[in-house]
Amino acid sequence: MTRASRIPLPALERLSTYVRSLMELKSAGKQTVSSREMEELTGVTAAQFRKDLSYFGEFGRRGVGYNVCDLQSRIAALLRIEAEQPVLMVGAGNLGSALIAYPGWNAYRFRIAAVFDNDPQKIGGEVRGLHVYDAGRIVELNAEIGSQIGLLAVPAPAAQGVAGALVEAGVTGLVNFAPVKLDTPPGVRVRQISFLRELAVLSYLIHQD
Amino acid sequence: MTRASRIPLPALERLSTYVRSLMELKSAGKQTVSSREMEELTGVTAAQFRKDLSYFGEFGRRGVGYNVCDLQSRIAALLRIEAEQPVLMVGAGNLGSALIAYPGWNAYRFRIAAVFDNDPQKIGGEVRGLHVYDAGRIVELNAEIGSQIGLLAVPAPAAQGVAGALVEAGVTGLVNFAPVKLDTPPGVRVRQISFLRELAVLSYLIHQD
DNA sequence: TAGATTGTTAATCGATTAACAATC
DNA sequence: TAGATTGTTAATCGATTAACAATC
Numbered sequence: 001m002t003r004a005s006r007i008p009l010p011a012l013e014r015l016s017t018y019v020r021s022l023m024e025l026k027s028a029g030k031q032t033v034s035s036r037e038m039e040e041l042t043g044v045t046a047a048q049f050r051k052d053l054s055y056f057g058e059f060g061r062r063g064v065g066y067n068v069c070d071l072q073s074r075i076a077a078l079l080r081i082e083a084e085q086p087v088l089m090v091g092a093g094n095l096g097s098a099l100i101a102y103p104g105w106n107a108y109r110f111r112i113a114a115v116f117d118n119d120p121q122k123i124g125g126e127v128r129g130l131h132v133y134d135a136g137r138i139v140e141l142n143a144e145i146g147s148q149i150g151l152l153a154v155p156a157p158a159a160q161g162v163a164g165a166l167v168e169a170g171v172t173g174l175v176n177f178a179p180v181k182l183d184t185p186p187g188v189r190v191r192q193i194s195f196l197r198e199l200a201v202l203s204y205l206i207h208q209d
Numbered sequence: 210m211t212r213a214s215r216i217p218l219p220a221l222e223r224l225s226t227y228v229r230s231l232m233e234l235k236s237a238g239k240q241t242v243s244s245r246e247m248e249e250l251t252g253v254t255a256a257q258f259r260k261d262l263s264y265f266g267e268f269g270r271r272g273v274g275y276n277v278c279d280l281q282s283r284i285a286a287l288l289r290i291e292a293e294q295p296v297l298m299v300g301a302g303n304l305g306s307a308l309i310a311y312p313g314w315n316a317y318r319f320r321i322a323a324v325f326d327n328d329p330q331k332i333g334g335e336v337r338g339l340h341v342y343d344a345g346r347i348v349e350l351n352a353e354i355g356s357q358i359g360l361l362a363v364p365a366p367a368a369q370g371v372a373g374a375l376v377e378a379g380v381t382g383l384v385n386f387a388p389v390k391l392d393t394p395p396g397v398r399v400r401q402i403s404f405l406r407e408l409a410v411l412s413y414l415i416h417q418d
Numbered sequence: 419t420a421g422a423t424t425g426t427t428a429a430t431c432g433a434t435t436a437a438c439a440a441t442c
Numbered sequence: 443t444a445g446a447t448t449g450t451t452a453a454t455c456g457a458t459t460a461a462c463a464a465t466c
Contacts, residue, residue, distance in 0.1 A: 008457060009410075016409035020388055034423065043390050046423095047459060054425060062424040063466035079409050080416040087408070094310045098303035099404065103364075104388065108405050148415055149408065155312075173411035175404055179229055179313065181252050189414045191407040195308065195384055196317050198400040199296070199358065200225040200288050201218075202382035205398045206357055207289040217433060243447065255447095256435060263449060271448040272442035424465080435454070442447085 011052040015075055017042050018049070022072035023107065034065040086113030086145050088171065090135060090162050091153030092127045093117070095177060099153055100128050113145045118158070135162060142169035152176045163190075220261040224284055226251050227258070231281035232316065243274040285318075295322030295354050297380065299344060299371050300362030301336045302326070304386060308362055309337045322354045327367070344371065351378035361385045372399075 021041045025033055035046035042049070053059050056078055060066040076082045089096055089112050100112060115127055118135040125132050133141060150166040152159050152174060159178035166174060167188055174190045176182055182190050230250045234242055244255035251258070262268050265287055269275040285291045298305055298321050309321060324336055327344040334341050342350060359375040361368050361383060368387035375383060376397055383399045385391055388406075391399050
């Protein structure tokens with residue numbers, strides 16, 4: 001595996017926000033945007049915005065601003081979300097189903113290539129038009145699909161096992177919704193999502209004196 | 210409103226992880242834990258763990274470690290998650306329903322006090338045993354409930370309007386699942402959750418050379 | 419040209435890490 | 443006491459902010 005990115009992680013996270021706002025500007029027919037206007041839209045300061053872009057190169061014209069279309073496609077290219085990417089969804093329960101139904105996958109060119117579950121009641125059935133496969137077949141089926149990204153929408157006790165299978169199947173990036181720390185080999189990236197943690201943080205912040 | 214916390218936000222986010230691990234240790238019957246063992250469990254270094262706690266006071270005994278039960282309840286008290294807190298869920302669609310069904314609310318002592326939607330098909334009905342109210346009644350009903358926390362599981366175009374209603378109803382903390390920047394008055398805290406952003410970040414990280 | 423806005427440098431700020439004295 | 447582990451200080455590291463020269 002390669003050494004960690006020189007790009008600050010917070011900067012990387014903001015890039016995705018920029019893409020979203022640029023898409024909206026494009027839909028609205030706007031052709032040019034300044035860092036000041038981006039601050040208005042995203043809440044990220046103009047200086048921060050320009051600094052974030054500077055890690056990757058030059059994207060604007062002094063005195064003029066940024067071309068909306070061009071900037072959007074260049075950031076999308078940096079994030080590698082210009083070409084369609086297959087992702088594996090593990091867990092066809094409430095959360096998995098809700099995620100599958102989420103509109104917006106396509107805006108970022110992600111495509112759910114397969115859905116897995118270990119519940120015999122669900123295996124062989126469909127969730128929102130997608131076939132549900134036996135989680136035991138992750139390695140086998142991803143040999144065909146070649147996905148590098150997996151989403152874990154399974155109960156906490158199952159998460160580590162599923163993560164192992166996904167990694168064995170060649171996945172190198174995981175989004176984990178289960179409240180467990182996943183042990184993964186070096187080179188595998190895990191992003192954790194936990195709304196209970198967000199609630200706990202809020203709980204502290206709103207009760208401060 | 211009050212000035213921002215002196216506690217680093219990353220430290221605050223980690224506290225919730227500590228609570229979770231301590232709950233597990235308690236269930237496993239463990240009575241004492243060292244910062245080194247916590248590192249093993251959470252992935253947060255022992256030094257970081259001790260430093261995080263030091264913002265709040267002293268929690269352990271030198272040469273011995275931390276009492277599991279005691280530490281858990283003291284961190285829970287810091288986060289204000291020892292007493293039950295009512296939360297408002299807005300959006301009874303796929304995501305809202307999945308969140309409602311999520312096990313674990315209770316471990317952090319959150320209780321969904323009311324569910325709202327603006328779809329006439331859903332209003333008056335039930336979602337997983339909870340009554341669905343007209344989103345137009347948020348202010349009215351929260352006068353009774355007195356919740357300070359709201360979750361937004363609504364489509365992006367509806368989010369800003371709902372946020373306004375929640376704030377008017379007295380909510381000071383929001384967890385927003387919609388991919389929009391919410392404009393809120395000073396003093397209202399917003400935590401954003403976006404799995405598409407997580408996917409975009411992963412996309413960059415796994416494709417690095 | 420004059421006005422606007424970028425890209426970049428330097429200064430500031432804040433968080434993490436390492437080391438160790440305190441103390442159980 | 444000797445060994446272990448905390449709480450805290452100081453050093454390091456990294457990100458953000460402010461300022462401005464470059465340039466459209």
